Amino acid sequence: MQNGKCVVCGKAGEKHHIIFKCEGGLDFPLNYIYLCAEHHRGKKSPHRNKKINLMYKLEFQNKLNNILTKDYYFMDDIMRILSLNSSQVRSICKKFKLYKEGYKRDDIIRRLMGGKFYYDFMLDEFYDDSWNITDKFINDNDLYDNCEF
Ligand SMILES: [Zn+2]
Numbered sequence: 088m089q090n091g092k093c094v095v096c097g098k099a100g101e102k103h104h105i106i107f108k109c110e111g112g113l114d115f116p117l118n119y120i121y122l123c124a125e126h127h128r129g130k131k132s133p134h135r136n137k138k139i140n141l142m143y144k145l146e147f148q149n150k151l152n153n154i155l156t157k158d159y160y161f162m163d164d165i166m167r168i169l170s171l172n173s174s175q176v177r178s179i180c181k182k183f184k185l186y187k188e189g190y191k192r193d194d195i196i197r198r199l200m201g202g203k204f205y206y207d208f209m210l211d212e213f214y215d216d217s218w219n220i221t222d223k224f225i226n227d228n229d230l231y232d233n234c235e236f
């Protein structure tokens with residue numbers, strides 16, 4: 088897909104899902120950016136470099152944290168605020184516990200992050216990703232080999 092400029096260098100870019108589809112990432116505007124071939128799949132790209140991958144993910148998570156400022160949301164709000172379509176919202180909300188105030192912000196964010204939260208300390212070179220495996224979506228083989236770009 089050649090529409091949109093690379094967020095790093097401004098060349099023609101292709102769609103990159105920050106939370107990969109195989110990690111449970113949804114196809115909605117907040118979860119993708121455009122990257123040129125080099126910044127998408129080259130040495131210093133999220134598909135080849137763990138740290139860069141993580142930095143895009145942390146940035147996305149921060150964005151979600153800033154957008155979702157209330158503790159609870161109903162489906163309509165989630166759809167509107169995050170520009171998700173109704174079938175996406177229905178399918179993610181099915182798995183959430185519904186409180187009388189709505190769905191919990193943390194449940195929503197965790198789901199959009201592919202089932203886990205990301206932390207700055209993961210950028211540490213000694214950090215071992217297996218310490219934070221919390222969800223069936225996360226699988227290292229998927230991450231770097233079989234993953235759909
Ligand atoms: Zn680029």
Ligand SMILES: [Zn+2]
Nearest residue numbers: 102103104236
């Ligand atoms: Zn990609």
